[in-house]
Amino acid sequence: xxxxxxxxxxxKIEEVKDALSxxxxxxxxxxxxxxxxxxxxHTEIYRGSEYTVDFLPKIKLEVILADSSxxxxxxxxxAAAKTGKIGDGKVFVLPVENAIRIRTEETGEQxx
Amino acid sequence: MTITLSPRLLTAIVLxxxxxxxxSRVSASPASSVPTPTLEQRVAYAEAERANADPSATGIAPxxxxxxxxxxxxxxxxxxxxxxxxxxxxxxxLVRQKNVLSMAALxxxxxxxxxxxxWACGYSLVFxxxxxxxxxxxxxxxxxxxxxxxxxxxxxNVGAAPNTDYAxxxxxNVFCIFQLAFAIITPVLIFGASAExxxxxxxxxxxxxxxxxxxxxxxxxxWGSTGLLNGVWNPKALIxxxxxxxxxxxxxACGWSALVLCLILGRRKGFGRxxxxxxxxxxxxxxxxxxxxxxxxxxxxxxxxxxGIAANAFLTTTLAGAVASLVWPLVEFLQRGKPSVLGFCSGxxxxxxxxxxxxxxxxxGGAVIVGAAASLISYVxxxxxxxALRYDDTLDxxxxxxxxxxxxxxxxxxxxxxxxxxxxxxxxxxxxGLKAALEAHGLWLVQCKAIGITLLLVLPATLLITLAVxxxxxxxxxxxxESQGLDIHDHGEEGxxxxx
Numbered sequence: 001x002x003x004x005x006x007x008x009x010x011x012k013i014e015e016v017k018d019a020l021s022x023x024x025x026x027x028x029x030x031x032x033x034x035x036x037x038x039x040x041x042h043t044e045i046y047r048g049s050e051y052t053v054d055f056l057p058k059i060k061l062e063v064i065l066a067d068s069s070x071x072x073x074x075x076x077x078x079a080a081a082k083t084g085k086i087g088d089g090k091v092f093v094l095p096v097e098n099a100i101r102i103r104t105e106e107t108g109e110q111x112x
Numbered sequence: 113m114t115i116t117l118s119p120r121l122l123t124a125i126v127l128x129x130x131x132x133x134x135x136s137r138v139s140a141s142p143a144s145s146v147p148t149p150t151l152e153q154r155v156a157y158a159e160a161e162r163a164n165a166d167p168s169a170t171g172i173a174p175x176x177x178x179x180x181x182x183x184x185x186x187x188x189x190x191x192x193x194x195x196x197x198x199x200x201x202x203x204x205x206l207v208r209q210k211n212v213l214s215m216a217a218l219x220x221x222x223x224x225x226x227x228x229x230x231w232a233c234g235y236s237l238v239f240x241x242x243x244x245x246x247x248x249x250x251x252x253x254x255x256x257x258x259x260x261x262x263x264x265x266x267x268x269n270v271g272a273a274p275n276t277d278y279a280x281x282x283x284x285n286v287f288c289i290f291q292l293a294f295a296i297i298t299p300v301l302i303f304g305a306s307a308e309x310x311x312x313x314x315x316x317x318x319x320x321x322x323x324x325x326x327x328x329x330x331x332x333x334x335w336g337s338t339g340l341l342n343g344v345w346n347p348k349a350l351i352x353x354x355x356x357x358x359x360x361x362x363x364x365a366c367g368w369s370a371l372v373l374c375l376i377l378g379r380r381k382g383f384g385r386x387x388x389x390x391x392x393x394x395x396x397x398x399x400x401x402x403x404x405x406x407x408x409x410x411x412x413x414x415x416x417x418x419x420g421i422a423a424n425a426f427l428t429t430t431l432a433g434a435v436a437s438l439v440w441p442l443v444e445f446l447q448r449g450k451p452s453v454l455g456f457c458s459g460x461x462x463x464x465x466x467x468x469x470x471x472x473x474x475x476x477g478g479a480v481i482v483g484a485a486a487s488l489i490s491y492v493x494x495x496x497x498x499x500a501l502r503y504d505d506t507l508d509x510x511x512x513x514x515x516x517x518x519x520x521x522x523x524x525x526x527x528x529x530x531x532x533x534x535x536x537x538x539x540x541x542x543x544x545g546l547k548a549a550l551e552a553h554g555l556w557l558v559q560c561k562a563i564g565i566t567l568l569l570v571l572p573a574t575l576l577i578t579l580a581v582x583x584x585x586x587x588x589x590x591x592x593x594e595s596q597g598l599d600i601h602d603h604g605e606e607g608x609x610x611x612x
Binding site: 045046048049051052053 | 387388390454494496499508
């Protein structure tokens with residue numbers, strides 16, 4: 001099992017979700033996050049006071065998948081989230097030791 | 113600091129309040145002893161009501177007019193609406209999330225505090241006139257241009273009968289509550305300058321002292337029937353200045369006091385290093401809208417009648433607010449390419465502040481000039497001057513209210529016209545020199561003198577009050593409280609909670 005963590009532009013979440021759904025992926029967790037990478041922040045001005053906003057809003061998507069589905073899911077996420085401009089985000093893949101479905105107490109790939 | 117309220121202390125507070133709150137006998141209309149008026153007298157009386165004129169020649173006692181009274185009750189509510197919830201939203205939205213409730217608390221707290229002071233003695237000291245009575249002592253006489261009198265303490269005799277020193281056709285209790293709403297918003301405005309770093313206890317003590325030492329004498333001087341600066345209505349006014357709805361009383365008083373307070377208070381922790389952005393421009397812009405609408409009660413209501421002067425003030429208020437609300441974001445657009453929402457809001461407030469002393473004295477063209485000038489000059493004050501001097505007036509109370517209020521007062525002296533307000537040529541104005549100054553185009557000089565007197569009272573008094581409060585209870589919360597926010601420490605609450 002693997003966990004895919006994707007940091008993407010907030011307005012891309014619907015497209016990414018639809019692309020994953022088409023692959024038959026049934027669950028995911030989404031969090032509103034803030035951060036920065038190479039895309040720097042912007043300045044905001046309130047009555048002449050300038051503030052640099054470094055942390056930009058992003059969406060963090062987390063999906064746990066069987067090893068066999070990982071490559072196609074990554075392709076789908078990258079294709080859907082890409083705008084080609086700076087700040088499109090990143091995808092991380094991490095190993096997962098186990099998973100348990102609380103209701104049925106199934107474990108492993110059965111549970112994801 | 114904790115104060116425990118023992119039963120004995122509670123009794124000591126509540127008992128006198130109960131004693132004084134038994135209804136005093138308000139004299140009913142004395143019409144029974146007067147001979148029945150003729151038809152001509154009754155027609156003349158009705159015409160006087162329609163024109164908001166003095167009915168005393170008809171021999172019929174002045175009484176509340178439904179039309180004038182209705183408008184004034186609406187106006188009073190509109191002015192209170194500016195504080196609750198106008199300023200809660202405007203000030204609350206402009207501070208950071210962790211301090212939003214501190215702004216709500218001071219709006220609500222000062223409303224309650226001032227209402228009680230107004231009842232006990234505030235109204236009487238501003239709008240009474242017993243110090244000027246013939247049998248009053250020499251000391252009282254000397255004080256009468258600065259303080260009213262004691263006859264309305266605990267609102268004794270403030271009932272449905274009009275107080276004809278101020279208005280012939282509205283009940284005195286309606287006049288009293290209309291003026292109360294002004295007395296509430298003025299001290300509230302000051303604390304925009306000290307926002308995010310002044311303890312609530314210090315705010316309350318400051319507001320209490322400031323109300324007595326600054327607001328009461330200043331308001332009597334400007335609007336009291338025996339006031340030093342009341343050019344339109346006091347034939348004995350030494351400096352016959354004009355201030356229709358509170359350029360001195362409200363705007364200059366709060367604005368210049370705010371400057372003194374924030375200079376002594378010092379800058380917020382992290383000022384200039386940490387981002388200190390408004391936490392909700394949505395709340396702030398909704399608050400601005402409420403302020404603008406409430407300002408109709410403030411300005412048009414200050415005619416104290418539903419008459420032509422009120423109608424003109426309604427128009428000039430709208431125009432000045434609109435022009436100012438265009439100018440500020442236009443300058444932003446030209447400088448940086450983006451007109452900001454806060455720019456629209458700040459411009460609107462600056463224009464409405466500027467037109468406050470002028471609204472009942474200038475015409476539509478004058479209002480456009482006042483709105484544009486106020487907006488432009490306040491813009492420079494809030495951006496360039498504030499940045500150059502590096503004082504931390506959190507919500508720009510000085511830059512908007514102090515600056516635009518002062519600009520508006522001077523422009524009132526230049527643009528006032530008897531075509532907009534015939535009272536500028538009335539009998540008191542003839543006696544005290546207002547009429548002569550207006551006709552000689554020298555009224556702006558009189559206005560400047562009145563501005564000088566206002567500053568002479570406001571600046572040293574606020575300095576002393578601030579130093580006294582610092583000695584008594586301190587001004588700022590210590591340690592990390594300021595970084596954590598005032599809401600949790602001072603009020604034990606948070607403005608926004610997750611999973612609420």
